Amino acid sequence: MLLNPLPVTTTVRNNGFYEPFLYRDWQYPYGARNPSENPPSSIRHSERGPIDQIERASEPKYLCLAETMRIFNVAQWRKDHVSGMAMEYVFVSYTSQHFRTTDDYMMLHAIGKHAAEAAQVKFYWVGCSCLGSPEEVEENVWRISDVIRGAFQVVVAVAGPIGMKQPGRLLDNLLRDWGNRVWILPELFLSPEHDDIRIHTVNRSLDRRSQIEECLSTPPDQINRRNFSRFWEDDKNVGQLIDHYEGSVILSQLELVITALRCLGARHTTQYLPGDLSYALMGLLRQRPNAWKSDSAFQAFARLSLANDSNRLLERLICLLPESPFAPWYSFKDYWEASLWDIHPRTQVCGIGKNDTIILDGARAANIRWKSFDRVILRGNDTVRRTIVRLTLSFSFLFLPMAIMLLAIGTNLTSQQGSGGKSPLLQAIGGTMLGIVALICLFSPIMVNWLYNGKVWAAQPWFFGIEGYVPLDQIERHLFAVDMGRLSWSTTASPLSKHDVLQHPYHKDYCEGQNPSSYQDVAARIERALRSGASEDKVFTLVDTYTMTVTLFTAVKPPVAVLCCGGEGGMQRALLCSYDWTDSTLYRETVLRMETRAY
Secondary structure, eight states: OOSSOOOSOOOOSGGGOOOBOOOOOOSOOSEESSGGGSOTTSGGGTSOSTTOBOOOOSSOSEEEETTTTEEEEHHHHHHHSOTTOOOOEEEEEOOTTTOOSHHHHHHHHHHHHHHHHHHTOSEEEETTTTTOSHHHHHHHHTTHHHHHHTOSEEEEEEEEOOOSSOHHHHHHHHHHHHHTBTTTHHHHHHSOTTSOEEEEEEETTSOHHHHHHHHHHSOOEEEOGGGGGGGSTTHHHHHHHHHHHHTSSOOOHHHHHHHHHHHHHTSBOOOSSTTHHHHHHHTTSSOOBOOOTTOOHHHHHHHHHHHTTOSSHHHHHTTOOOSSTTSOGGGOOOTTOOOGGGOEEOSEEEEEETTTEEEEESOEEEEOBOSOOOOOOEEOOOOHHHHHHHHHHHHHHHHHHHHHHHHHHHHHHHHHHTTOTTHHHHHHHHHHHHHHHHHHHHHHHHHHHHHHOSOOOEEOOOEEEEESOOOHHHHHHHHHSSOOSOOEEOSSSSTTOEEEEOOOSSOOSOEEEEOGGGSHHHHHHHHHHTTOOTTSOEEEEEEETTTTEEEEEEESSOOOEEEEEEEETTEEEEEEEEEETTTTEEEEEEEEEEETTOO
């Protein structure tokens, strides 16, 4: 090193970028954003694309005539009667939890007839009879939202044992049961806003004949749509949706989808298809893709999101870190309590894959090196002191042979000519040069420290992965051969990260990352991870040499890639993914918050 000290600046790898993660998906998607990318020999090429949508119905396909309680086809009715006549009708809303037998259905028809006559319209619509033949039921179910939008009035039918004591409280319970169904709640939001909703209550404590007589003879309760939210625990979310559809407080498309999905996810349904939750949601949105029986719950939602201008909801959703690995995907709860609109995506979801996966395009991906540390090239400024030290160390090897040669010549001349002549001068010069070499050798450790120490202005970007917890000093010794305090713990990168106020007399209120293992809860997780099973969380350490930070995080499998997919709060969201070669799929293990400059 004294003969040839290496410069601080050396040839960099990958033009100064991270090690690339070379990955590309060659499979056909389950559903592509662009239908031309679907398999040409498959039915999906013509039908399976987000543009394949359910057409909106301008009017119901079937209605009931209030005068005779007879079901008729609306299209045929228009052919037989005056064209252009307004088909005003009353929509009867009910839940199968209250009405499920043939007698119950007859009671619903009686309520519909009575409500239509009271509203002075000729028709009514009730789901038990107006969905058509068994072959038409599924198609007409997806268009119920259009039927509600076109209704002149919406009435609600509930049934239950009602006693003489506290009938109002029992009615509240019945309405709570009515609105706790997934398919019923949208009927509240889409009901006409010009009129209160009328509640017809059937008293199950009476016999069948008395039930009908009392229900029709008793004036229905009238409740304004704004007052329905008090019946349910998620009253705030329900109230926001009611305000939105009344036009008093308009939600953005992103807020609408999130709020509606949270409301629907908190309700019950008898599953017909795995994607029922999303199919109920699509009645509230403009674009409605056709229902596929092969859809899972997430696939149905992903197709719905791609079909609508949902403000890149899926791209934002993948950047969230769930509070629990078992949380449902529609909870939209982030560990760092960020909302979806706080995240600015930098990628695009270009398709839907199999097994609840998505196809991502445009993500910045970097490889994580696990097998060993590699050389990290550092770059610093060439200061005056560093230049002098480098020149001194580079030319010091010339002083030693010159000093020896001058001393030898001077000694030889002295032996031949005595003490006269130039021999004492040569010996003095040689001795001085030898002393300089000795001083350089003596102070070489300090000079080398001056040469290679100091502020690092740039470093070769690497991601190094280590299983378990490793102290910073040990990591630095393996990377730089000496602990110089260059690495620091990240502040808010992972749920295990800790930070506090920097204790410095000149820097107050500075945020400083702390050693996570010094906190009792993290230390317990590290100890527990040492005995974890194959499917349990393990503790890993990620070293980022570009930002000189170290992050402790947990994951079930060691991630092999870092995908930068969005930004939030001055940081970027990075997905740490493991790779399954059997199905060529990246699985998100965790999400970290990294500095924006590590992009």
